[in-house]
Amino acid sequence: MKKVLTFVLTGLAISVAASAWAEGGNAEAGKTKSATCAACHGADGNSVNPEWPKLAGQHPSYIAKQLANFKEDARVNPSMSPMAKPLSEQDMADLAAYFSSQAAKPGEADQTKVALGEQMYKGGNNATGVAACAACHGPTGAGNPASNFPALNGQHATYIKNQLNAFRKGERANDAGKMMRNVAAKMTDAEIEAVAEYIAGLK
Template sequence: MKKLIAGVVLGVSLTTLAHGAGDPQAGEQNAAVCAGCHGQGGQKPVMGVYPKLSGLGEKYLYDQLVAIKSGDRAIPEMTGLLDNMSEQDLQDLAAYFDSQEMIVSQASPDTIDQGAALYRGGNLASGVPACAGCHNPQGKGNAPGGYPALGGQSAEYVIKQLNAYRDGSRAAGANAAIMMDVAAKLTDAEIEAVANYVSGLN
């Protein structure tokens, strides 16, 4: 009987780990301070250069919150905001935002074909891989790998981040080296086109 109970407890524990270690309800209590910039539920930021946080992936969000709190990823607007939060608080916050639905933007038709081609097929001539390889053909990301969902993200924010990877000012995180290599091969026009495309991707 003890073995059976231990097996059930272990099974439940592994199931919990498989679905993330955060509690969205607990995270919601700490999310009020985030709404001032990122909007309610992280869905509608007050400015395009601020990211939408909804549905990005719990692992990715948690990793970014840890990097921001430690100072490895410097974001002046967030200085001090996470100082009093524990690791569990950050995990709960990540779980909360991941549980929220991404509100997809309206992409401009002007560069959508160029953006789609780059996102889905990359640029063989310059060695840019397809974004879809890590971020999913539908922009849903790869949660276990820590690659964020991009579908619906603000084009302004994506442009800002790709430029930050390209100039080396965003170098923190497990996948930063990959993104820095990719961004270094992108032209300004390609960055704008792919950012526009993902803003309307769902």
């Protein structure tokens, strides 16, 4: 419980700044600016390639934060980093407003792995100190915009797995207070794969 409270308080500390990035976003302007994004993320934010995240329905403050992190090299990706460099704060707010206004298409889970995935998502692993995903991302994976914890429900399992592995290796380090790195560092390959599949099927 103490770990969960620490996670939540840390998230609240950064939520004001994250929300500020997304304030004033114009969805119509974002739609126009999203033409380049559509090549990977889909015109409506529902990517077809499981390597690329769905952006549809994601909290605008989270989208804006990730774009700012790519621009500032706080998060590095060979495709996204150069795309974010020329974006202004208004561009990021507009893109965030557009993609967040789109309806996310449901995902599918590998039913042979969801039992362990559900266990990890809802209860974590007390023996190894892995916190439950639901504590921050909610029981249905809807996230917590006030704390800038992203929505996960229906996200591609491959993308979730890749991000957990990146956090575990320290290749992704834009999580406040090392929250995700600390969680992922204690997860096994089987747990990562299972929880990614469970998240993909959440609605």
